[in-house]
Amino acid sequence: xxxxxxxxxxxxxxxxxxxxxxxxxxxxxxxxxxxxxxxxxxxxxxxxxxxxxxxxxxxxxxxxxxxxxxxxxxxxxxxxxxxxxxxxxxxxxxxxxxxxxxxxxxxxxxxxxxxxxxxxxxxxxxxxxxxxxxxxxxxxxxxxxxxxxxxxxxxxxxxxxxxxxxxxxxxxxxxxxxxxxxxxxxxxxxxxxxxxxxxxxxxxxxxxxxxxxxxxxxxxxxxxxxxxxxxxxxxxxxxxxxxxxxxxxxxxxxxxxxxxxxxxxxxxxxxxxxxxxxxxxxxxxxxxxxxxxxxxxxxxxxxxxxxxxxxxxxxxxxxxxxxxxxxxxxxxxxxxxxxxxxxxxxxxxxxxxxxxxxxxxxxxxxxxxxxxxxxxxxxxxxxxxxxxxxxxxxxxxxxxxxxxxxxxxxxxxxxxxxxxxxxxxxxxxxxxxxxxxxxxxxxxxxxxxxxxxxxxxxxxxxxxxxxxxxxxxxxxxxxxxxxxxxxxxxxxxxxxxxxxxxxxxxxxxxxxxxxxxxxxxxxxxx
Amino acid sequence: xxxxxxxxxxxxxxxxxxxxxxxxxxxxxxxxxxxxxxxxxxxxxxxxxxxxxxxxxxxxxxxxxxxxxxxxxxxxxxxxxxxxxxxxxxxxxxxxxxxxxxxxxxxxxxxxxxxxxxxxxxxxxxxxxxxxxxxxxxxxxxxxxxxxxxxxxxxxxxxxxxxxxxxxxxxxxxxxxxxxxxxxxxxxxxxxxxxxxxxxxxxxxxxxxxxxxxxxxxxxxxxxxxxxxxxxxxxxxxxxxxxxxxxxxxxxxxxxxxxxxxxxxxxxxxxxxxxxxxxxxxxxxxxxxxxxxxxxxxxxxxxxxxxxxxxx
Numbered sequence: 010x011x012x013x014x015x016x017x018x019x020x021x022x023x024x025x026x027x028x029x030x031x032x033x034x035x036x037x038x039x040x041x042x043x044x045x046x047x048x049x050x051x052x053x054x055x056x057x058x059x060x061x062x063x064x065x066x067x068x069x070x071x072x073x074x075x076x077x078x079x080x081x082x083x084x085x086x087x088x089x090x091x092x093x094x095x096x097x098x099x100x101x102x103x104x105x106x107x108x109x110x111x112x113x114x115x116x117x118x119x120x121x122x123x124x125x126x127x128x129x130x131x132x133x134x135x136x137x138x139x140x141x142x143x144x145x146x147x148x149x150x151x152x153x154x155x156x157x158x159x160x161x162x163x164x165x166x167x168x169x170x171x172x173x174x175x176x177x178x179x180x181x182x183x184x185x186x187x188x189x190x191x192x193x194x195x196x197x198x199x200x201x202x203x204x205x206x207x208x209x210x211x212x213x214x215x216x217x218x219x220x221x222x223x224x225x226x227x228x229x230x231x232x233x234x235x236x237x238x239x240x241x242x243x244x245x246x247x248x249x250x251x252x253x254x255x256x257x258x259x260x261x262x263x264x265x266x267x268x269x270x271x272x273x274x275x276x277x278x279x280x281x282x283x284x285x286x287x288x289x290x291x292x293x294x295x296x297x298x299x300x301x302x303x304x305x306x307x308x309x310x311x312x313x314x315x316x317x318x319x320x321x322x323x324x325x326x327x328x329x330x331x332x333x334x335x336x337x338x339x340x341x342x343x344x345x346x347x348x349x350x351x352x353x354x355x356x357x358x359x360x361x362x363x364x365x366x367x368x369x370x371x372x373x374x375x376x377x378x379x380x381x382x383x384x385x386x387x388x389x390x391x392x393x394x395x396x397x398x399x400x401x402x403x404x405x406x407x408x409x410x411x412x413x414x415x416x417x418x419x420x421x422x423x424x425x426x427x428x429x430x431x432x433x434x435x436x437x438x439x440x441x442x443x444x445x446x447x448x449x450x451x452x453x454x455x456x457x458x459x460x461x462x463x464x465x466x467x468x469x470x471x472x473x474x475x476x477x478x479x480x481x482x483x484x485x486x487x488x489x490x491x492x493x494x495x496x497x498x499x500x501x502x503x504x505x506x507x508x509x510x511x512x513x514x515x516x517x518x519x520x521x522x523x524x525x526x527x528x529x530x531x532x533x534x535x
Numbered sequence: 536x537x538x539x540x541x542x543x544x545x546x547x548x549x550x551x552x553x554x555x556x557x558x559x560x561x562x563x564x565x566x567x568x569x570x571x572x573x574x575x576x577x578x579x580x581x582x583x584x585x586x587x588x589x590x591x592x593x594x595x596x597x598x599x600x601x602x603x604x605x606x607x608x609x610x611x612x613x614x615x616x617x618x619x620x621x622x623x624x625x626x627x628x629x630x631x632x633x634x635x636x637x638x639x640x641x642x643x644x645x646x647x648x649x650x651x652x653x654x655x656x657x658x659x660x661x662x663x664x665x666x667x668x669x670x671x672x673x674x675x676x677x678x679x680x681x682x683x684x685x686x687x688x689x690x691x692x693x694x695x696x697x698x699x700x701x702x703x704x705x706x707x708x709x710x711x712x713x714x715x716x717x718x719x720x721x722x723x724x725x726x727x728x729x730x731x732x733x734x735x736x737x738x739x740x741x742x743x744x745x746x747x748x749x750x751x752x753x754x755x756x757x758x759x760x761x762x763x764x765x766x767x768x769x770x771x772x773x774x775x776x777x778x779x780x781x782x783x784x785x786x787x788x789x790x791x792x793x794x795x796x797x798x799x800x801x802x803x804x805x806x807x808x809x810x811x812x813x814x815x816x817x818x819x820x821x822x823x824x825x826x827x828x829x830x831x832x833x834x835x836x837x838x839x840x841x842x843x844x845x846x847x
Contacts, residue, residue: 015682029536194536203543229737509546513553520687521694 010051012260013213020048025267034191038165041268045170049134056132059097064167066093067142071156071163074149083150090146094139101132106335134174136332140299142167145181147303154182162188169270171261175254177275177295184272192269202266204458204512209259211515214523216444217253219437220245228397231406236414237424239407243390246397248441251280254293259456278452280389281367283381285346286353288389291367296332300325311354322354323347333396338404342395349388366453440522458515460508554686560696561689563665568709569658570665575616575718579631585638587611587838590627592620592646593720594772594820600831601717607835608842611640615718620646620820621654622662624749628756629672637764642838643753643799644770646820647736650746650789660688723816723823731812733778734819736785746789750796757799768841769797771805773830775812778819779805800845802837 010017024044031037050057070090077083145166148154157163166185172178227234227242234242258275265272279291289297301310305325311318323344330343368374368382398404414420428435451457564570579588587604589595595617604613616631624645631641648654663670663685707713713722753769760767771790779786786805793801814826822830 013683015686018683194539196536196539199539200542509549512546513549516550517553517557517690520683520690523687 010048012257013210016051020044021264021267028268029194034189035161037192038161038188041170042161042165042168045165045168045173048170049168049173052133056135059101059132059135060138060168061164063094063097063139063142064164066090067146067167068157068160068163070146071149072158074146075156087146087150091143094143098135098139101135103331103335137176137178138167138173140178140296144178144299144303145185148181154185157185157189159189169265171264171268172272175257175261176293177258177261177273178299179272179295184270187270195269198266198269198271201459202263204460205259205263205266205456207263207512207515207519208456208458209256209263211256211519211523212252212259212444213256215519216437216440216523217249217256218523219433220249220252220441223434223437224249224397228407231398231403231410234410235420235423236411236417237421238427240411241424243394243397243407243411245441247280247386247390247393248444250393250396251276252444274455278367278448280386281382281449281452282385283368283378284353284385285350285388287367288385289346289350296329300329304328318354319351322351326350336400338395338398338401341401341404342392345392345395368449368452370453372450436522458512460504460511554690557693557697558689559693561692562696565665566711567661567665568711568713569619569661570711571714571718572618572662572666572669574711574714575614575618576630576666576668578716578718579614579616579634582612582614584636585611585640586636587613587640587642588631588635589613589615589617589642589644589718590631591617591644591772592622592627592649592820593617593818594620594646594822595644596714596718597720597723597816598773598820598822598827598830599719599834600827601715601719603828603831604835604838605717608839613717617644617718618662619658620648621658623654623659624649625674625752626659626669626672628752630669632756632759635760635763635765639765640838640842641760641765641767642770642834643767644772645749646734646772647774647786647789648734650749650792651736651738651742651785652745656684657688660685664688723821724827725824726816728816728823730817731775731815732818733775733781736782738785738788742788743792746792747796750792754796754798766842766845767799768838769793769799769801770834770837771801771803771808772820773808773810773815773822773826774805775815775819776809777812779809800841802841803833807833 010020024040028037028040031040046057046060049060067090070086073086074083077086145154145156145163149156162185165188166179166181169179169184169188224242224246227238228246231239255276262272262274273295275293275295277291277294279288282288282291305321308321308324309317310321313321326343326347327340328343330340330346333339333342368378374382394407395401395404398407428438447457451459579586587608589599589601596615596619597617599615599617601613601615605611616627627645635641659673663673708720708722708726710722713720715721757767774786790805808830810822810826810829814822814824814829816823
């Protein structure tokens with residue numbers, strides 16, 4: 010059940026209504042649990058058994074860790090949990106990759122190992138919920154949190170449907186207490202949730218899906234596309250994956266707010282980062298912090314010698330690349346980021362946090378800041394070429410074409426002519442430009458639709474419009490109309506009506522521009 | 536909560552008002568190619584049994600001459616239900632299921648793309664809009680998934696209506712009037728062909744599963760037909776030779792899967808339906824001119840043989 014469908018909207022309406030009619034916390038959790046399994050079963054009911062197995066194993070391990078005192082026993086329980094979760098992940102996600110590579114390697118030595126093929130379907134969301142349950146057992150093992158004895162609360166934490174299939178990957182210490190305590194309806198949180206959901210819908214339907222059309226046109230046939238076209242497609246892919254994934258997170262977080270649950274922020278305007286280290290503190294925050302806390306730090310983190318630290322960084326990014334997909338081009342993508350992040354992490358302490366305002370607080374960035382942001386974006390785009398291309402050789406083909414055509418004027422003219430013909434593509438690019446401006450202007454907020462304080466220039470614009478109408482009415486002799494438009498001395502307009510006008514425009518633009526197809530979110534593949 | 540519910544109610548009411556205003560300007564176009572679905576269904580209901588019902592996408596619509604079929608098999612009344620491949624196999628089968636009668640014959644000629652991935656909703660939405668009764672052929676889970684797409688489509692139509700812009704593009708031969716009394720598209724038969732577009736056959740990770748699902752559906756359809764005394768046959772679709780050889784690998788995969796699991800008798804092999812590229816109109820699937828004659832003769836011969844064998 011994809012978020013951007015009528016099916017989900019109807020499902021959410023029913024579940025939310027029932028949820029707030031129930032006053033009892035346990036009943037609410039039971040409802041969420043049933044709804045979450047129903048949500049997951051919509052894809053394939055067989056997937057539910059995997060989630061149930063993972064949940065039950067880790068719940069039992071958690072209780073076992075609470076009772077066990079001997080170090081060996083505790084270690085054995087933790088290893089059980091990790092093996093179970095990684096085993097599930099390894100089998101369903103990586104079996105084909107490893108067997109294909111094993112066969113290729115064996116063939117190098119002249120060994121014929123025979124067919125090792127199985128038709129394995131990748132269960133949606135397995136990469137996310139296995140990591141979420143593993144973090145629970147690891148934190149219990151480390152005595153950071155106490156395990157829960159309430160199986161309903163625990164299973165609800167694992168299966169909570171808004172973040173089940175594509176994150177944010179929550180930590181038990183943050184999310185589980187919210188399920189073990191009563192929830193009260195919060196007007197401010199709920200309205201902000203609605204705004205965040207709307208922004209997510211806009212990013213997914215109006216931007217990501219339409220950018221995907223441009224990307225697919227050129228990346229599905231790189232040999233037949235020119236360098237400038239592939240360059241444009243790469244930039245479009247950078248924003249497609251950002252809008253697609255952050256939209257999912259926005260909708261997930263917004264929906265959770267409607268239930269009175271706060272999920273962690275997952276994106277903090279990553280493309281306004283000034284270096285790769287900052288980028289990884291703003292992109293897919295829940296995953297990058299997971300790898301930091303459960304892979305990088307246990308390997309020694311930054312408290313080791315520089316060479317060891319460099320290795321830790323590379324291994325962490327390699328594993329992160331592999332997490333994204335069972336293919337070598339994802340591994341290369343991870344290694345590129347690891348190599349580019351390394352100099353900064355080896356030499357400087359990270360200065361900027363995700364909660365800091367990216368690019369500083371001014372309306373416009375300085376030239377230096379703008380230069381750093383563009384350079385960082387360019388490096389990230391190099392990585393995206395590997396991420397989007399079907400194979401490593403396709404990725405290198407894209408680079409070769411971009412290099413070969415970079416001074417080819419006719420290739421640029423051809424691209425401009427194509428954009429002139431394809432109005433939908435051009436319109437998408439205009440929307441993208443406007444989106445970047447809006448995100449820049451609203452970067453101090455959790456998401457761009459936080460409109461509780463409207464920019465002064467917008468309020469003056471609306472006031473000027475009203476004042477013009479007032480003057481026109483007077484000139485036309487429409488005294489009654491004029492008196493209704495009487496402006497106060499202080500140009501304060503009803504903010505709510507201005508906000509609602511913006512929301513209304515956004516809703517209908519999204520429906521108009523964004524609903525030719527119902528496409529899956531990109532991160533469902535992981 | 537009361538304040539939230541109240542404000543949400545007001546906001547939703549405003550959206551409904553805006554929506555009503557936009558949707559009041561929606562115009563329909565009865566001359567569009569896809570509007571022929573109404574005629575095809577009327578033909579299906581009125582043609583006396585026993586019928587030969589041809590099912591497929593536009594390759595079937597544009598690549599068959601039912602008058603020749605009628606001459607060759609005079610005991611049967613041919614009905615060409617072919618329209619557009621992106622309607623999907625599920626829809627195509629559901630369209631005819633309830634109208635089947637004992638003695639009818641169904642000839643399926645699904646395009647290869649129908650076995651590789653879901654073809655999207657765009658054309659399906661247009662068909663449902665032109666013939667609302669066709670919504671009954673859409674699975675309810677897909678119908679609710681289509682809801683936002685459908686609304687979006689209506690909104691775009693409404694905005695065009697407000698701007699007094701033409702909505703459907705009506706370029707020959709893709710017009711409702713381009714079909715004959717059997718449901719064959721004939722307007723293009725003697726037209727000069729435009730530039731030929733190669734149809735890509737994309738085989739990806741989810742294709743094997745999708746193929747298995749489609750074969751399962753076909754087998755269910757076959758079982759349903761057998762119980763009602765309806766015979767079913769499958770014929771591979773026409774394909775331009777150059778594009779066929781370039782994508783032979785994918786075609787072989789489809790053929791292998793069908794040979795392994797399909798219960799419906801297959802009357803030919805993919806290579807038998809391949810013709811030289813200059814017999815194709817505007818895509819790898821759309822025959823015109825002599826190509827239609829060759830294809831029709833092929834189907835008529837195969838069918839005559841197949842009917843004789845299945846009687847025996």
